[in-house]
């Protein structure tokens with residue numbers, strides 16, 4: 001496996017120089033953040049990003065994410081033009097040597113939590129999802145300030161988005177994903193860029209919006225839409241594993257054997273009860289995820305792909321982007337490498 005670290009560009013308080021000093025780190029996972037969703041990423045901007053990363057001794061072989069515009073998820077008439085732009089972005093990424101693109105197909109909201117700075121017993125801060133609190137939130141009230149959510153949406157924007165999704169149930173969303181993948185994957189194959197869908201986080205419907213990448217059955221359905229290793233998965237242990245319905249070790253074993261895991265996100269969550277969880281340190285005993293079991297499954301199938309420590313807690317007084325501090329993710333990466341080394345030896 002190749003160990004990587006998510007980096008949010010020059011504005012990230014975590015610097016490339018810091019990441020370079022983490023033992024075993026081969027590269028960063030990043031994106032271009034100043035291009036509006038739906039527009040093609042220019043080749044020269046991608047190359048500039050890559051050269052900057054390479055100049056600090058790190059690789060840039062994974063992009064997370066190239067966002068999928070809502071019009072594609074909704075199946076609106078303008079989707080064909082937007083898919084053309086997406087194809088052009090994939091071609092440019094391939095030309096710049098990018099090997100994997102992580103994306104998701106979640107309507108309106110990306111990952112969702114009730115709090116970003118919940119204090120744990122040891123004084124660290126973590127992201128949590130308390131079902132009773134999220135259930136009380138009303139996105140149409142105009143007062144929703146969902147932590148981490150894109151606040152550039154106005155109250156009117158969100159109302160019209162919710163209206164638009166009234167005619168998109170799960171089956172319709174699957175149709176729109178199928179339409180997207182059948183057009184995109186042949187281009188990804190040509191460009192040498194493996195697509196890796198991120199599961200919905202959390203893996204259940206929120207605010208009445210459809211969510212479809214939530215379980216083994218849905219991952220099976222996804223990979224069968226287009227039979228190619230370029231149509232693969234980001235297996236995120238925390239996103240899938242915050243539901244007791246998903247056995248992440250079994251899922252890793254299954255999709256690694258099929259060569260459909262193009263990217264691994266490894267993190268731990270502590271399930272309080274179904275629908276409520278707290279993110280935890282990577283060490284298995286701190287939460288509900290059998291991280292060593294996941295790594296053993298990858299090792300058994302000779303996994304050569306990219307792995308990154310997913311969210312960490314905020315520790316040692318660090319401030320910054322919730323879930324994406326330096327210290328706890330660095331600790332997590334060493335836990336992952338320690339397990340990997342001990343399996344190897």
Ligand SMILES: [Mn+2]
Nearest residue numbers: 236239265310
């Ligand atoms: Mn993830």
